[in-house]
Amino acid sequence: MSELSRRELVAALAAISAGAALRPTPAQAADAMRRSVVRRAAGDYAPKVYTAHEWETVRVLVDYLFPRDERSGSATEAGAPEFMDTMLDLEPGMRTAHRGGLAWLDHECRERFGTPFIGCTDTDRRAMLDDIAWPDRAPEAYSHGVQWFNAFRDLTATGFWTSEIGVADIGYQGNTPVPSWEGCPAENVRRLGL
Numbered sequence: 001m002s003e004l005s006r007r008e009l010v011a012a013l014a015a016i017s018a019g020a021a022l023r024p025t026p027a028q029a030a031d032a033m034r035r036s037v038v039r040r041a042a043g044d045y046a047p048k049v050y051t052a053h054e055w056e057t058v059r060v061l062v063d064y065l066f067p068r069d070e071r072s073g074s075a076t077e078a079g080a081p082e083f084m085d086t087m088l089d090l091e092p093g094m095r096t097a098h099r100g101g102l103a104w105l106d107h108e109c110r111e112r113f114g115t116p117f118i119g120c121t122d123t124d125r126r127a128m129l130d131d132i133a134w135p136d137r138a139p140e141a142y143s144h145g146v147q148w149f150n151a152f153r154d155l156t157a158t159g160f161w162t163s164e165i166g167v168a169d170i171g172y173q174g175n176t177p178v179p180s181w182e183g184c185p186a187e188n189v190r191r192l193g194l
Contacts, residue, residue, distance in 0.1 A: 101148030
């Protein structure tokens, strides 16, 4: 990806502002998850929307949001990047804002660290993300980046929490028969003050 011209950066910022509020509906997310799981299962997932550079950036970035830990796998292991690419393929109106945000992130990293996000050190990446991850503490100059990052984080979370890994991580127990309902446990009723 080449460095953005001033005109391209302004266009990216406008796209972020116009489109960052777009969020998938539950039906759109379910459709994207179903399709991305099928494509992943076929092996060697090739992104339909993201460029090779964007794909690499997304795969690095989502694992900062949902890293592998003792409870579950990472966002990449859960298939969040594939979900996101599929979501953007199914909903073209979301593409410009999300891809514009990735371009903005690279531009800011080049300005601060002399390299795009994926070329930065872990320390530099975390510093950049700290500046856009906390809306109340973010510098005003990064308001567009904050807006984009919030939407990016939401899309990543949707991909993670609707995956098999994410569902297992939260301990979801639905979709199983309950032979009898005993009511709310007495301890919980007491804790709620009922």
